[in-house]
Amino acid sequence: MQLSELRGSPQHADRAFRWLATGAAGVVLVVLALIAITMTDRARPVLERMGLGFFTETTWSVPTGTFGALGFIYGTLYTAVIAIALAVPVSFGVALFVTQAAPRWLRRPLVYTIDLLAVVPSVVFGLWGLLVMGPALGLHGSYATAGIILAIMITPIITSLSREVIETTPTTDKEAALALGATRWEMISAAVWPHSRAGLVGAVMLGLGRAMGETIAATLVIGNTVHVTANPLAPGYSMPTVIANEFGEAEPLHKSALIALAVTLFLITIAVNLVASWIVQRQARRSAGR
Protein backbone atom coordinates (compact mmCIF):
# COMPACT_ATOMS: atom_id res chain seq x y z
CA MET A 1 0.00 0.00 0.00
CA GLN A 2 2.90 2.30 0.69
CA LEU A 3 4.03 1.37 -2.82
CA SER A 4 0.87 2.52 -4.54
CA GLU A 5 2.80 5.08 -6.56
CA LEU A 6 4.84 2.24 -8.08
CA ARG A 7 1.69 0.48 -9.28
CA GLY A 8 1.27 -0.02 -13.00
CA SER A 9 -0.93 2.41 -14.90
CA PRO A 10 -4.58 1.99 -13.93
CA GLN A 11 -6.12 -0.49 -16.32
CA HIS A 12 -9.67 -1.63 -16.62
CA ALA A 13 -8.95 -5.15 -15.42
CA ASP A 14 -7.12 -3.81 -12.41
CA ARG A 15 -9.99 -1.56 -11.46
CA ALA A 16 -12.58 -4.26 -12.13
CA PHE A 17 -10.76 -6.63 -9.80
CA ARG A 18 -10.66 -4.00 -7.10
CA TRP A 19 -14.42 -3.49 -7.37
CA LEU A 20 -14.99 -7.24 -7.36
CA ALA A 21 -13.04 -7.59 -4.11
CA THR A 22 -14.79 -4.60 -2.55
CA GLY A 23 -18.15 -6.09 -3.53
CA ALA A 24 -17.25 -9.43 -1.95
CA ALA A 25 -16.37 -7.67 1.30
CA GLY A 26 -19.63 -5.74 1.06
CA VAL A 27 -21.62 -8.99 1.04
CA VAL A 28 -21.01 -9.24 4.80
CA LEU A 29 -22.72 -5.88 5.31
CA VAL A 30 -25.60 -6.78 2.98
CA VAL A 31 -26.28 -10.12 4.69
CA LEU A 32 -26.24 -8.60 8.18
CA ALA A 33 -28.52 -5.77 7.08
CA LEU A 34 -30.92 -8.30 5.51
CA ILE A 35 -30.91 -10.36 8.72
CA ALA A 36 -31.68 -7.29 10.82
CA ILE A 37 -34.45 -6.03 8.51
CA THR A 38 -36.28 -9.30 7.75
CA MET A 39 -36.12 -10.58 11.32
CA THR A 40 -37.26 -7.42 13.09
CA ASP A 41 -40.01 -6.94 10.50
CA ARG A 42 -41.37 -10.45 11.12
CA ALA A 43 -40.99 -10.10 14.89
CA ARG A 44 -43.12 -6.95 15.04
CA PRO A 45 -46.65 -8.51 15.18
CA VAL A 46 -46.00 -10.39 18.40
CA LEU A 47 -44.17 -7.48 20.02
CA GLU A 48 -47.10 -5.19 19.21
CA ARG A 49 -49.51 -7.70 20.73
CA MET A 50 -47.52 -8.54 23.85
CA GLY A 51 -45.53 -5.33 24.40
CA LEU A 52 -42.87 -5.65 27.08
CA GLY A 53 -44.81 -8.61 28.43
CA PHE A 54 -43.00 -10.66 25.80
CA PHE A 55 -39.86 -10.36 27.92
CA THR A 56 -41.42 -10.51 31.39
CA GLU A 57 -44.08 -13.24 31.20
CA THR A 58 -43.52 -16.97 31.38
CA THR A 59 -46.80 -18.17 29.83
CA TRP A 60 -46.23 -19.50 26.32
CA SER A 61 -49.59 -20.67 25.06
CA VAL A 62 -50.17 -21.11 21.35
CA PRO A 63 -54.00 -21.61 21.47
CA THR A 64 -54.63 -18.39 23.44
CA GLY A 65 -51.98 -16.45 21.55
CA THR A 66 -50.07 -15.56 24.73
CA PHE A 67 -46.34 -15.51 24.17
CA GLY A 68 -44.08 -14.76 27.14
CA ALA A 69 -40.42 -15.53 26.54
CA LEU A 70 -39.04 -15.21 30.06
CA GLY A 71 -38.94 -18.99 30.64
CA PHE A 72 -36.82 -19.49 27.52
CA ILE A 73 -34.54 -16.55 28.28
CA TYR A 74 -34.05 -17.92 31.79
CA GLY A 75 -33.34 -21.42 30.45
CA THR A 76 -30.80 -20.12 27.96
CA LEU A 77 -28.93 -18.16 30.61
CA TYR A 78 -29.15 -20.93 33.22
CA THR A 79 -27.79 -23.70 30.96
CA ALA A 80 -25.06 -21.36 29.70
CA VAL A 81 -24.05 -20.53 33.29
CA ILE A 82 -23.92 -24.25 34.23
CA ALA A 83 -21.83 -24.92 31.11
CA ILE A 84 -19.41 -22.08 31.91
CA ALA A 85 -19.10 -23.10 35.57
CA LEU A 86 -18.13 -26.63 34.51
CA ALA A 87 -16.01 -25.78 31.48
CA VAL A 88 -13.92 -22.86 32.76
CA PRO A 89 -11.88 -24.54 35.53
CA VAL A 90 -11.23 -27.55 33.31
CA SER A 91 -10.27 -25.41 30.30
CA PHE A 92 -7.90 -23.22 32.33
CA GLY A 93 -6.36 -26.33 33.89
CA VAL A 94 -5.75 -27.90 30.48
CA ALA A 95 -4.42 -24.64 29.00
CA LEU A 96 -1.99 -24.20 31.94
CA PHE A 97 -0.89 -27.81 31.75
CA VAL A 98 -0.25 -27.64 28.01
CA THR A 99 1.65 -24.35 28.15
CA GLN A 100 3.48 -24.52 31.50
CA ALA A 101 3.70 -28.02 32.88
CA ALA A 102 3.52 -30.66 30.13
CA PRO A 103 6.72 -32.13 28.71
CA ARG A 104 7.46 -30.63 25.31
CA TRP A 105 6.80 -33.84 23.33
CA LEU A 106 3.31 -34.16 24.81
CA ARG A 107 2.09 -30.65 23.98
CA ARG A 108 1.24 -30.95 20.29
CA PRO A 109 -0.48 -34.38 20.47
CA LEU A 110 -2.53 -33.16 23.44
CA VAL A 111 -3.61 -29.99 21.63
CA TYR A 112 -4.63 -31.99 18.54
CA THR A 113 -6.58 -34.50 20.63
CA ILE A 114 -8.55 -31.82 22.46
CA ASP A 115 -9.23 -30.03 19.17
CA LEU A 116 -10.90 -33.26 17.98
CA LEU A 117 -13.68 -32.48 20.48
CA ALA A 118 -14.32 -29.25 18.60
CA VAL A 119 -14.75 -31.15 15.34
CA VAL A 120 -17.47 -33.53 16.57
CA PRO A 121 -20.78 -32.09 15.29
CA SER A 122 -23.19 -30.76 17.89
CA VAL A 123 -25.95 -33.21 16.96
CA VAL A 124 -23.61 -36.12 17.72
CA PHE A 125 -23.07 -34.78 21.25
CA GLY A 126 -26.84 -34.49 21.55
CA LEU A 127 -27.35 -38.10 20.46
CA TRP A 128 -24.67 -39.28 22.87
CA GLY A 129 -26.05 -37.18 25.73
CA LEU A 130 -29.56 -38.49 25.13
CA LEU A 131 -28.79 -42.20 24.67
CA VAL A 132 -25.52 -42.80 26.55
CA MET A 133 -24.53 -40.11 29.06
CA GLY A 134 -28.03 -39.34 30.38
CA PRO A 135 -28.94 -42.97 31.17
CA ALA A 136 -25.43 -43.65 32.55
CA LEU A 137 -25.66 -40.75 35.03
CA GLY A 138 -29.35 -41.36 35.73
CA LEU A 139 -30.25 -37.97 34.27
CA HIS A 140 -33.37 -37.24 32.26
CA GLY A 141 -33.68 -34.22 30.03
CA SER A 142 -32.85 -31.32 32.37
CA TYR A 143 -30.89 -28.11 32.80
CA ALA A 144 -28.02 -30.15 34.24
CA THR A 145 -27.86 -32.58 31.29
CA ALA A 146 -27.89 -29.73 28.79
CA GLY A 147 -25.31 -27.82 30.85
CA ILE A 148 -22.92 -30.79 30.91
CA ILE A 149 -23.23 -31.40 27.16
CA LEU A 150 -22.73 -27.69 26.43
CA ALA A 151 -19.72 -27.66 28.77
CA ILE A 152 -18.12 -30.50 26.79
CA MET A 153 -18.78 -28.61 23.57
CA ILE A 154 -17.32 -25.24 24.65
CA THR A 155 -14.28 -26.64 26.49
CA PRO A 156 -12.11 -26.91 23.32
CA ILE A 157 -12.76 -23.30 22.26
CA ILE A 158 -12.12 -21.86 25.74
CA THR A 159 -9.01 -24.06 26.06
CA SER A 160 -7.49 -22.99 22.76
CA LEU A 161 -8.22 -19.28 23.31
CA SER A 162 -6.79 -19.36 26.85
CA ARG A 163 -3.75 -21.23 25.56
CA GLU A 164 -3.10 -18.43 23.07
CA VAL A 165 -3.53 -15.79 25.75
CA ILE A 166 -1.25 -17.58 28.23
CA GLU A 167 1.43 -18.11 25.60
CA THR A 168 1.81 -14.34 25.21
CA THR A 169 3.19 -14.04 28.77
CA PRO A 170 6.71 -12.65 28.35
CA THR A 171 9.38 -15.25 29.10
CA THR A 172 11.31 -12.60 31.06
CA ASP A 173 8.41 -12.25 33.54
CA LYS A 174 8.28 -16.00 34.07
CA GLU A 175 12.07 -16.35 34.39
CA ALA A 176 12.19 -13.46 36.83
CA ALA A 177 9.67 -15.22 39.05
CA LEU A 178 11.56 -18.52 38.85
CA ALA A 179 14.88 -16.78 39.52
CA LEU A 180 13.46 -15.37 42.75
CA GLY A 181 12.83 -18.93 43.86
CA ALA A 182 9.16 -19.23 42.99
CA THR A 183 7.68 -22.68 42.48
CA ARG A 184 5.92 -23.32 39.19
CA TRP A 185 2.53 -22.52 40.70
CA GLU A 186 3.86 -19.33 42.28
CA MET A 187 5.34 -18.39 38.89
CA ILE A 188 1.89 -18.96 37.31
CA SER A 189 0.06 -16.88 39.88
CA ALA A 190 2.68 -14.11 39.96
CA ALA A 191 3.60 -13.81 36.26
CA VAL A 192 1.13 -15.66 34.03
CA TRP A 193 -2.13 -14.79 35.81
CA PRO A 194 -1.76 -10.98 36.05
CA HIS A 195 -0.68 -10.86 32.43
CA SER A 196 -3.47 -13.09 31.09
CA ARG A 197 -6.43 -12.18 33.29
CA ALA A 198 -8.20 -9.88 30.83
CA GLY A 199 -7.66 -12.21 27.87
CA LEU A 200 -8.97 -15.17 29.84
CA VAL A 201 -12.16 -13.25 30.65
CA GLY A 202 -12.55 -12.66 26.90
CA ALA A 203 -12.06 -16.37 26.19
CA VAL A 204 -14.74 -17.26 28.75
CA MET A 205 -17.18 -14.78 27.24
CA LEU A 206 -16.68 -16.18 23.74
CA GLY A 207 -17.44 -19.60 25.20
CA LEU A 208 -20.55 -18.14 26.84
CA GLY A 209 -21.75 -16.77 23.51
CA ARG A 210 -21.20 -20.17 21.91
CA ALA A 211 -23.12 -21.93 24.70
CA MET A 212 -26.13 -19.61 24.46
CA GLY A 213 -26.50 -20.00 20.69
CA GLU A 214 -26.04 -23.76 20.65
CA THR A 215 -29.27 -25.39 19.53
CA ILE A 216 -29.35 -28.97 18.47
CA ALA A 217 -27.46 -30.75 21.22
CA ALA A 218 -29.46 -28.85 23.84
CA THR A 219 -32.77 -29.64 22.12
CA LEU A 220 -32.13 -33.36 22.56
CA VAL A 221 -31.25 -33.20 26.27
CA ILE A 222 -32.88 -30.15 27.92
CA GLY A 223 -36.29 -31.72 28.55
CA ASN A 224 -38.35 -29.23 26.51
CA THR A 225 -40.66 -27.98 29.29
CA VAL A 226 -40.77 -24.44 30.68
CA HIS A 227 -39.68 -24.38 34.34
CA VAL A 228 -38.30 -21.26 35.94
CA THR A 229 -36.49 -22.89 38.83
CA ALA A 230 -32.99 -23.03 40.26
CA ASN A 231 -33.17 -26.83 40.50
CA PRO A 232 -30.68 -28.09 37.90
CA LEU A 233 -32.41 -31.49 37.72
CA ALA A 234 -35.69 -29.98 36.52
CA PRO A 235 -36.49 -30.18 32.82
CA GLY A 236 -36.17 -26.83 31.06
CA TYR A 237 -36.41 -25.05 27.77
CA SER A 238 -34.28 -22.43 26.02
CA MET A 239 -34.61 -19.93 23.18
CA PRO A 240 -32.83 -21.90 20.44
CA THR A 241 -34.44 -25.20 21.39
CA VAL A 242 -38.02 -23.95 21.32
CA ILE A 243 -37.38 -22.43 17.89
CA ALA A 244 -36.02 -25.75 16.62
CA ASN A 245 -39.00 -27.67 18.04
CA GLU A 246 -41.93 -25.42 17.16
CA PHE A 247 -41.07 -23.37 14.08
CA GLY A 248 -41.81 -26.13 11.58
CA GLU A 249 -45.56 -26.30 12.30
CA ALA A 250 -46.22 -22.78 13.58
CA GLU A 251 -49.12 -20.46 12.70
CA PRO A 252 -48.21 -16.89 11.59
CA LEU A 253 -48.43 -15.24 15.04
CA HIS A 254 -46.63 -18.20 16.64
CA LYS A 255 -43.92 -17.91 13.93
CA SER A 256 -43.65 -14.21 14.69
CA ALA A 257 -43.14 -15.01 18.38
CA LEU A 258 -40.40 -17.53 17.55
CA ILE A 259 -38.70 -15.00 15.28
CA ALA A 260 -38.88 -12.42 18.10
CA LEU A 261 -37.14 -15.02 20.28
CA ALA A 262 -34.46 -15.40 17.61
CA VAL A 263 -33.95 -11.62 17.53
CA THR A 264 -33.62 -11.57 21.34
CA LEU A 265 -31.11 -14.43 21.22
CA PHE A 266 -29.22 -12.68 18.43
CA LEU A 267 -28.96 -9.42 20.39
CA ILE A 268 -27.78 -11.16 23.57
CA THR A 269 -25.11 -13.23 21.79
CA ILE A 270 -23.91 -10.20 19.80
CA ALA A 271 -23.52 -8.18 22.99
CA VAL A 272 -21.59 -11.00 24.68
CA ASN A 273 -19.40 -11.61 21.62
CA LEU A 274 -18.57 -7.96 21.08
CA VAL A 275 -17.53 -7.43 24.69
CA ALA A 276 -15.46 -10.61 24.44
CA SER A 277 -13.67 -9.71 21.23
CA TRP A 278 -13.08 -6.18 22.49
CA ILE A 279 -11.35 -7.62 25.57
CA VAL A 280 -9.34 -10.11 23.51
CA GLN A 281 -8.22 -7.44 21.03
CA ARG A 282 -7.24 -5.01 23.76
CA GLN A 283 -5.21 -7.78 25.34
CA ALA A 284 -3.57 -8.65 22.00
CA ARG A 285 -2.67 -5.00 21.38
CA ARG A 286 -1.25 -4.62 24.85
CA SER A 287 0.94 -7.70 24.60
CA ALA A 288 2.05 -6.80 21.06
CA GLY A 289 3.12 -3.38 22.32
CA ARG A 290 5.49 -4.79 24.90
Place this chain on the structure above:
Amino acid sequence: MTAPVLDLRARPSWRSVKDRLMTGLMIAAVAIVLVPLAAVLSSLIARGGGIVLAAFPDFFTEEIPRFSRRAGPGMGPAVVGTLLVTAAATAMAVPLGVLGAVYLHEYGGRGRLARLVRFMATVMTGVPSIVMGLFVYLLWTIRFGFSAFGGALALACLMLPVVIGASEQMLRLVPGHLREASYALGATKSRTILTVVLPAALPGIVSGCLLAVARAAGETAPLLFAVGAAKAFNWSVLHDANTALSMQIFGNAMDVPAAQDRAWGAALTLVLLTFLLTLTARLVTGRFARRR
Protein backbone atom coordinates in the same frame (compact mmCIF):
# COMPACT_ATOMS: atom_id res chain seq x y z
CA MET B 1 27.85 -26.00 54.72
CA THR B 2 25.54 -28.27 52.81
CA ALA B 3 23.59 -29.34 55.83
CA PRO B 4 20.94 -26.56 55.86
CA VAL B 5 20.25 -27.11 52.15
CA LEU B 6 19.73 -30.82 52.71
CA ASP B 7 17.59 -29.94 55.65
CA LEU B 8 15.40 -27.72 53.51
CA ARG B 9 14.88 -30.50 50.99
CA ALA B 10 14.12 -33.03 53.63
CA ARG B 11 10.70 -31.73 54.59
CA PRO B 12 8.50 -30.49 51.79
CA SER B 13 7.29 -26.98 52.53
CA TRP B 14 3.68 -25.95 52.12
CA ARG B 15 4.84 -24.09 48.99
CA SER B 16 6.09 -27.18 47.23
CA VAL B 17 3.09 -29.22 48.35
CA LYS B 18 0.80 -26.58 46.91
CA ASP B 19 2.82 -26.58 43.67
CA ARG B 20 2.44 -30.33 43.33
CA LEU B 21 -1.23 -30.17 44.24
CA MET B 22 -1.88 -27.61 41.50
CA THR B 23 0.04 -29.64 38.91
CA GLY B 24 -2.07 -32.61 39.96
CA LEU B 25 -5.24 -30.58 39.39
CA MET B 26 -4.03 -29.60 35.92
CA ILE B 27 -3.47 -33.25 35.03
CA ALA B 28 -6.92 -34.04 36.41
CA ALA B 29 -8.39 -31.37 34.10
CA VAL B 30 -6.76 -33.05 31.10
CA ALA B 31 -8.20 -36.40 32.20
CA ILE B 32 -11.67 -34.86 32.61
CA VAL B 33 -11.55 -33.57 29.02
CA LEU B 34 -10.32 -36.86 27.60
CA VAL B 35 -13.09 -38.93 29.25
CA PRO B 36 -16.03 -37.56 27.20
CA LEU B 37 -13.96 -37.62 24.01
CA ALA B 38 -13.12 -41.29 24.54
CA ALA B 39 -16.71 -42.06 25.57
CA VAL B 40 -18.25 -40.39 22.52
CA LEU B 41 -15.81 -42.05 20.13
CA SER B 42 -16.26 -45.50 21.66
CA SER B 43 -20.09 -45.27 21.55
CA LEU B 44 -19.85 -44.13 17.95
CA ILE B 45 -17.64 -47.05 17.01
CA ALA B 46 -19.61 -49.63 19.00
CA ARG B 47 -23.15 -48.58 18.08
CA GLY B 48 -22.55 -46.87 14.75
CA GLY B 49 -19.99 -49.41 13.57
CA GLY B 50 -22.48 -52.19 14.36
CA ILE B 51 -25.12 -51.09 11.90
CA VAL B 52 -22.70 -49.81 9.25
CA LEU B 53 -20.75 -53.07 9.17
CA ALA B 54 -23.83 -55.31 9.45
CA ALA B 55 -24.97 -53.94 6.10
CA PHE B 56 -21.69 -52.77 4.74
CA PRO B 57 -21.98 -50.99 1.48
CA ASP B 58 -25.80 -50.95 1.63
CA PHE B 59 -25.88 -48.51 4.55
CA PHE B 60 -24.41 -45.82 2.32
CA THR B 61 -26.31 -46.67 -0.84
CA GLU B 62 -29.87 -47.68 0.19
CA GLU B 63 -32.75 -45.28 0.65
CA ILE B 64 -34.01 -44.41 4.14
CA PRO B 65 -36.86 -46.80 5.16
CA ARG B 66 -40.26 -45.16 4.73
CA PHE B 67 -41.42 -46.56 8.10
CA SER B 68 -38.93 -45.81 10.83
CA ARG B 69 -39.89 -49.01 12.73
CA ARG B 70 -38.25 -51.13 10.05
CA ALA B 71 -34.75 -52.11 11.13
CA GLY B 72 -31.82 -52.14 8.77
CA PRO B 73 -29.83 -49.96 6.50
CA GLY B 74 -30.29 -46.90 4.51
CA MET B 75 -28.67 -43.48 4.81
CA GLY B 76 -27.76 -43.06 1.12
CA PRO B 77 -29.94 -39.99 0.48
CA ALA B 78 -28.55 -38.30 3.61
CA VAL B 79 -24.96 -38.88 2.48
CA VAL B 80 -25.81 -37.39 -0.92
CA GLY B 81 -27.68 -34.50 0.72
CA THR B 82 -24.83 -33.63 3.09
CA LEU B 83 -22.33 -33.66 0.21
CA LEU B 84 -24.58 -31.52 -2.02
CA VAL B 85 -25.44 -28.96 0.66
CA THR B 86 -21.84 -28.66 1.87
CA ALA B 87 -20.38 -28.47 -1.65
CA ALA B 88 -22.87 -25.78 -2.70
CA ALA B 89 -22.18 -23.79 0.48
CA THR B 90 -18.42 -24.06 -0.12
CA ALA B 91 -18.83 -22.94 -3.73
CA MET B 92 -20.57 -19.78 -2.51
CA ALA B 93 -18.67 -18.93 0.68
CA VAL B 94 -15.06 -19.67 -0.29
CA PRO B 95 -14.67 -17.44 -3.41
CA LEU B 96 -16.59 -14.61 -1.72
CA GLY B 97 -14.69 -14.99 1.52
CA VAL B 98 -11.24 -15.10 -0.10
CA LEU B 99 -12.05 -12.09 -2.31
CA GLY B 100 -13.39 -10.24 0.73
CA ALA B 101 -10.16 -10.98 2.60
CA VAL B 102 -8.17 -9.74 -0.43
CA TYR B 103 -10.11 -6.48 -0.20
CA LEU B 104 -9.54 -6.19 3.55
CA HIS B 105 -5.80 -6.81 3.47
CA GLU B 106 -4.65 -5.65 0.02
CA TYR B 107 -6.97 -2.70 -0.63
CA GLY B 108 -8.84 -1.64 2.48
CA GLY B 109 -6.04 -1.86 5.03
CA ARG B 110 -6.91 0.41 7.93
CA GLY B 111 -9.51 2.39 5.98
CA ARG B 112 -12.99 3.07 7.29
CA LEU B 113 -14.86 0.56 5.08
CA ALA B 114 -12.35 -2.20 5.85
CA ARG B 115 -12.67 -1.58 9.58
CA LEU B 116 -16.47 -1.65 9.30
CA VAL B 117 -16.42 -4.93 7.35
CA ARG B 118 -14.02 -6.48 9.86
CA PHE B 119 -16.25 -5.44 12.74
CA MET B 120 -19.38 -6.76 11.02
CA ALA B 121 -17.61 -10.03 10.21
CA THR B 122 -16.95 -10.40 13.95
CA VAL B 123 -20.64 -9.75 14.61
CA MET B 124 -21.59 -12.29 11.94
CA THR B 125 -19.36 -14.98 13.50
CA GLY B 126 -21.53 -14.66 16.60
CA VAL B 127 -24.89 -15.16 14.86
CA PRO B 128 -26.33 -18.37 16.35
CA SER B 129 -26.83 -21.03 13.68
CA ILE B 130 -30.56 -21.35 14.40
CA VAL B 131 -30.98 -17.62 13.72
CA MET B 132 -29.26 -18.10 10.35
CA GLY B 133 -31.71 -20.95 9.70
CA LEU B 134 -34.73 -18.71 10.35
CA PHE B 135 -33.22 -15.93 8.23
CA VAL B 136 -32.81 -18.23 5.22
CA TYR B 137 -36.33 -19.58 5.76
CA LEU B 138 -37.74 -16.04 5.55
CA LEU B 139 -35.53 -15.03 2.65
CA TRP B 140 -35.59 -18.15 0.49
CA THR B 141 -37.64 -21.16 1.62
CA ILE B 142 -40.89 -19.22 2.11
CA ARG B 143 -40.75 -18.28 -1.61
CA PHE B 144 -38.98 -21.13 -3.35
CA GLY B 145 -39.72 -24.14 -1.12
CA PHE B 146 -37.46 -26.81 0.33
CA SER B 147 -34.20 -27.55 -1.47
CA ALA B 148 -30.56 -28.37 -0.81
CA PHE B 149 -29.76 -24.85 -2.00
CA GLY B 150 -31.64 -23.21 0.90
CA GLY B 151 -29.54 -25.18 3.38
CA ALA B 152 -26.43 -24.27 1.44
CA LEU B 153 -27.32 -20.57 1.68
CA ALA B 154 -27.59 -20.81 5.47
CA LEU B 155 -24.30 -22.70 5.76
CA ALA B 156 -22.58 -20.25 3.40
CA CYS B 157 -23.68 -17.34 5.63
CA LEU B 158 -22.16 -19.13 8.63
CA MET B 159 -18.93 -19.97 6.77
CA LEU B 160 -18.36 -16.55 5.17
CA PRO B 161 -16.95 -14.65 8.17
CA VAL B 162 -14.82 -17.66 9.15
CA VAL B 163 -13.31 -17.88 5.64
CA ILE B 164 -12.70 -14.11 5.59
CA GLY B 165 -10.96 -14.20 8.97
CA ALA B 166 -8.75 -17.20 8.17
CA SER B 167 -7.81 -15.90 4.71
CA GLU B 168 -6.94 -12.41 5.93
CA GLN B 169 -4.67 -13.91 8.55
CA MET B 170 -2.88 -15.92 5.85
CA LEU B 171 -2.53 -12.89 3.54
CA ARG B 172 -0.89 -11.05 6.42
CA LEU B 173 1.83 -13.73 6.50
CA VAL B 174 2.84 -13.15 2.85
CA PRO B 175 6.08 -11.14 3.04
CA GLY B 176 5.91 -7.63 1.59
CA HIS B 177 9.03 -8.09 -0.53
CA LEU B 178 7.17 -10.58 -2.74
CA ARG B 179 4.66 -7.86 -3.63
CA GLU B 180 7.44 -5.31 -4.15
CA ALA B 181 9.32 -7.68 -6.46
CA SER B 182 6.18 -8.13 -8.53
CA TYR B 183 5.52 -4.39 -8.75
CA ALA B 184 9.18 -3.87 -9.74
CA LEU B 185 8.61 -6.19 -12.69
CA GLY B 186 5.79 -3.88 -13.77
CA ALA B 187 2.84 -6.07 -12.74
CA THR B 188 -0.43 -4.36 -11.89
CA LYS B 189 -1.88 -4.75 -8.42
CA SER B 190 -4.56 -7.24 -9.49
CA ARG B 191 -1.98 -9.33 -11.35
CA THR B 192 0.31 -9.26 -8.32
CA ILE B 193 -2.50 -10.45 -6.07
CA LEU B 194 -3.62 -13.22 -8.43
CA THR B 195 -0.21 -14.57 -9.44
CA VAL B 196 2.02 -13.80 -6.44
CA VAL B 197 0.13 -13.09 -3.22
CA LEU B 198 -2.68 -15.67 -3.44
CA PRO B 199 -0.43 -18.58 -4.53
CA ALA B 200 1.92 -17.78 -1.64
CA ALA B 201 -0.96 -17.82 0.84
CA LEU B 202 -2.81 -20.71 -0.78
CA PRO B 203 -1.93 -23.60 1.57
CA GLY B 204 -2.97 -21.60 4.60
CA ILE B 205 -6.19 -20.48 2.95
CA VAL B 206 -7.02 -24.04 1.85
CA SER B 207 -6.49 -25.33 5.37
CA GLY B 208 -8.60 -22.57 6.92
CA CYS B 209 -11.39 -23.22 4.42
CA LEU B 210 -11.31 -26.98 5.04
CA LEU B 211 -11.80 -26.37 8.77
CA ALA B 212 -14.76 -24.10 7.98
CA VAL B 213 -16.21 -26.77 5.67
CA ALA B 214 -15.77 -29.43 8.35
CA ARG B 215 -17.72 -27.33 10.84
CA ALA B 216 -20.43 -26.55 8.29
CA ALA B 217 -20.86 -30.20 7.28
CA GLY B 218 -21.87 -31.07 10.85
CA GLU B 219 -24.39 -28.24 11.31
CA THR B 220 -28.05 -29.14 11.82
CA ALA B 221 -29.91 -26.05 13.01
CA PRO B 222 -29.43 -23.98 9.82
CA LEU B 223 -30.84 -26.83 7.70
CA LEU B 224 -33.94 -27.56 9.80
CA PHE B 225 -36.34 -25.20 8.00
CA ALA B 226 -34.65 -25.06 4.61
CA VAL B 227 -33.87 -28.57 3.38
CA GLY B 228 -37.04 -30.55 4.10
CA ALA B 229 -37.23 -34.24 4.98
CA ALA B 230 -36.81 -36.47 1.95
CA LYS B 231 -36.33 -40.22 2.33
CA ALA B 232 -35.46 -40.92 -1.31
CA PHE B 233 -32.43 -39.87 -3.32
CA ASN B 234 -32.51 -36.32 -4.66
CA TRP B 235 -29.49 -35.32 -6.74
CA SER B 236 -30.84 -31.87 -7.55
CA VAL B 237 -29.40 -28.92 -5.69
CA LEU B 238 -32.14 -26.47 -6.59
CA HIS B 239 -35.34 -28.51 -6.63
CA ASP B 240 -37.41 -30.45 -4.12
CA ALA B 241 -36.85 -31.48 -0.54
CA ASN B 242 -33.58 -33.13 0.38
CA THR B 243 -32.06 -34.38 3.63
CA ALA B 244 -28.69 -34.51 5.39
CA LEU B 245 -26.85 -36.79 7.81
CA SER B 246 -27.08 -34.27 10.65
CA MET B 247 -30.85 -33.89 10.18
CA GLN B 248 -31.33 -37.66 10.11
CA ILE B 249 -29.42 -37.99 13.39
CA PHE B 250 -31.58 -35.28 14.97
CA GLY B 251 -34.85 -36.70 13.61
CA ASN B 252 -34.12 -40.31 14.56
CA ALA B 253 -32.55 -39.70 17.98
CA MET B 254 -35.89 -39.65 19.84
CA ASP B 255 -37.53 -42.31 17.62
CA VAL B 256 -37.83 -46.11 18.02
CA PRO B 257 -34.67 -48.21 18.58
CA ALA B 258 -34.43 -49.24 14.89
CA ALA B 259 -34.32 -45.56 13.93
CA GLN B 260 -31.84 -44.79 16.72
CA ASP B 261 -29.53 -47.43 15.27
CA ARG B 262 -29.63 -45.64 11.95
CA ALA B 263 -28.92 -42.36 13.78
CA TRP B 264 -25.75 -43.91 15.25
CA GLY B 265 -24.68 -45.12 11.79
CA ALA B 266 -25.29 -41.65 10.37
CA ALA B 267 -23.36 -40.12 13.29
CA LEU B 268 -20.35 -42.36 12.64
CA THR B 269 -20.45 -41.46 8.94
CA LEU B 270 -20.67 -37.72 9.71
CA VAL B 271 -17.86 -37.80 12.26
CA LEU B 272 -15.60 -39.72 9.86
CA LEU B 273 -16.35 -37.13 7.18
CA THR B 274 -15.53 -34.16 9.44
CA PHE B 275 -12.39 -35.86 10.85
CA LEU B 276 -11.21 -36.54 7.29
CA LEU B 277 -11.64 -32.87 6.34
CA THR B 278 -9.85 -31.73 9.51
CA LEU B 279 -7.00 -34.18 8.99
CA THR B 280 -6.54 -32.97 5.41
CA ALA B 281 -6.44 -29.39 6.70
CA ARG B 282 -3.76 -30.35 9.25
CA LEU B 283 -1.66 -32.08 6.57
CA VAL B 284 -1.88 -29.02 4.31
CA THR B 285 -0.85 -26.75 7.21
CA GLY B 286 2.01 -29.09 8.07
CA ARG B 287 3.39 -28.97 4.53
CA PHE B 288 2.98 -25.20 4.49
CA ALA B 289 4.93 -24.86 7.74
CA ARG B 290 7.78 -27.03 6.44
CA ARG B 291 8.03 -25.10 3.18
CA ARG B 292 8.31 -21.72 4.81
